Amino acid sequence: MADCTHDCSTCKSDCGSREKKSFLKALHPDARVKKVIAVASGKGGVGKSLVTSLLAVRAMAHGLRVAVLDADITGPSIPKLFGVHERARGEEGEIYPVYTKSGMQLMSMNCLLEHEDDPVVWRGSLISGAVTQFWSEVVWKDVDIMFIDMPPGTGDVPLSVYQSIPLDGIVVVTTPQDLVETIVKKAVKMARLMQVPVLGLAENMSYFACPDCGKHYELFGASKAETLAKTYGIPAIARIPVDPALTRLADGGKIEEANTDPLAEIYLQISK
Numbered sequence: 001m002a003d004c005t006h007d008c009s010t011c012k013s014d015c016g017s018r019e020k021k022s023f024l025k026a027l028h029p030d031a032r033v034k035k036v037i038a039v040a041s042g043k044g045g046v047g048k049s050l051v052t053s054l055l056a057v058r059a060m061a062h063g064l065r066v067a068v069l070d071a072d073i074t075g076p077s078i079p080k081l082f083g084v085h086e087r088a089r090g091e092e093g094e095i096y097p098v099y100t101k102s103g104m105q106l107m108s109m110n111c112l113l114e115h116e117d118d119p120v121v122w123r124g125s126l127i128s129g130a131v132t133q134f135w136s137e138v139v140w141k142d143v144d145i146m147f148i149d150m151p152p153g154t155g156d157v158p159l160s161v162y163q164s165i166p167l168d169g170i171v172v173v174t175t176p177q178d179l180v181e182t183i184v185k186k187a188v189k190m191a192r193l194m195q196v197p198v199l200g201l202a203e204n205m206s207y208f209a210c211p212d213c214g215k216h217y218e219l220f221g222a223s224k225a226e227t228l229a230k231t232y233g234i235p236a237i238a239r240i241p242v243d244p245a246l247t248r249l250a251d252g253g254k255i256e257e258a259n260t261d262p263l264a265e266i267y268l269q270i271s272k
Contacts, residue, residue, distance in 0.1 A: 023163040025132050028094055031140040033067065037147050037199070037270055038161060038170040040191070042183030044152035047204035047240070048173045049077035050250060051263070052149040054240075055171065058260035058267050060102055064144040067097065069134050070108035071161055072151040073127045074120045079110045083253020088112055095138045102256050105141060107134050128160035135165050145270075154190045162194040169199040171266055174228070176206060176221040181228065188232050199236065200266030201229050206239035216241075236269040238262050 027033060039052040052068060059066045070078040079085065082100040088111040089096050097105040109130065110116050120127070140146070148165070151157045161167070170191050174184040184201075191198050203225040207216040225237045240262045249258045260267075 024166055025136040025164045027135065028137055028139050030094075031138065033140050033143040033146050035145045035168045036165060037145065038150050038167050038196075039147060039173060040150040040158065040170050040187050041152060041173045042154060042185070042187040043180065044075070046173050046175050046180060048072075048152070049081060049149050050204065051171065051173050051202045051240070052147045053078065053081045053255045054258060054260045054263050055267060055270070056104060056147045057256050057258060058263055059145050059147075060104055060256070061260070062271070065142055067105035067140055067143040067146040068107075069146055069148045070106070070110075071131045071134070071148050071157060073109045073122070073130050073157070075151070076108045076110045078106060078108050078149055079116070080253060081250050081255040082106060084111070085116065086111065093137060095133075097138055097140060100256060105143065107138050124156040128156050131157055131160055132164045154186055158190070162190075162196060167196045169197045169270065171200040171202055171270070172198055172234070173202045173204055174225070175204050176218065176223055178221070181224050184228065188234075198232065198234050199269045200238065201225055201234045201236070202238040202240060202263065202266060204240045205242050208242040236265045238266045
C-alpha cells in the first residue's frame with residue numbers, strides 16, 4: 001500500500017504484512033552477544049572499516065568484551081587494520097573467531113581464505129549466506145557489543161544483515177562531498193525502512209588540522225554532518241580528520257593504538 005508506515009499497530013488493513021515471517025537467525029548455542037551495531041553507508045571508499053575499528057577500539061578501552069564481524073565479504077579490510085593474519089579454525093557447524101592483540105574477537109572472510117589476496121568470486125546469494133553464517137555458526141564468546149562492518153550499498157548483503165541479525169542500531173559513514181551526501185541519504189532511509197535506529201553519523205576526512213597552527217582546513221568541501229544529522233534526526237555526529245598518523249597505524253595493522261576521541265559522542269549514544 002502506498003501509504004504504509006510499516007507500523008501495523010496504526011493500521012486497520014488486513015494485509016499480508018501482518019503475517020510477516022521473521023528471518024532472524026539464531027546464534028550458535030554456545031555463543032553470547034548482547035548488543036549489535038552495524039556501520040553502513042550507501043557507497044564504498046568512505047571509511048566504514050575505519051569507523052568500525054575505531055568504535056570497537058573505544059569499546060575495548062571502556063572495558064567491554066568486543067567483537068567485529070566483517071560483512072564485506074568481497075572487500076574485507078578489518079584483519080589488515082588489526083594486523084591479524086591468523087586463519088580461523090572450526091569444525092562442522094561451528095567456527096571459532098580469531099583474536100586481535102588486545103583480545104577483541106574477529107571474523108572475516110580473509111580469516112578463511114588460504115591466501116589473503118585470493119579474490120572471492122561469488123554471486124550475491126553465496127555472499128549473503130556467508131554473512132549469516134558468520135553470525136549463526138561462529139562461537140562468539142560472551143560478547144558485550146559487536147560491530148558489523150557492512151558492505152557498501154543497499155542491495156542483497158545489507159538486506160540480509162538487516163533481516164537476519166537483530167541490530168540495535170546503525171552508524172552511517174559519510175564524507176563531505178555532495179555525491180556521497182546523496183547516497184548516504186539512501187542508507188539512512190533504508191535503515192528507517194527496516195526499523196533500525198540510526199544512532200550516529202560519522203563524517204570521515206572531514207578536515208585537516210594544521211600541525212603548526214592548529215587551523216582546520218576542509219580539504220573536500222564544507223562539512224555537512226550537522227545539517228544531515230538535523231535533517232534526519234540523528235542524535236550524534238563525529239567529524240574524523242585527515243590524519244597521517246591514523247593512516248600509518250591503519251596501514252601498519254596497529255589500529256588498536258589509535259586515538260578514538262573524535263567518535264566519543266557517537267560512542268556515548270551507542271552505549272546507552
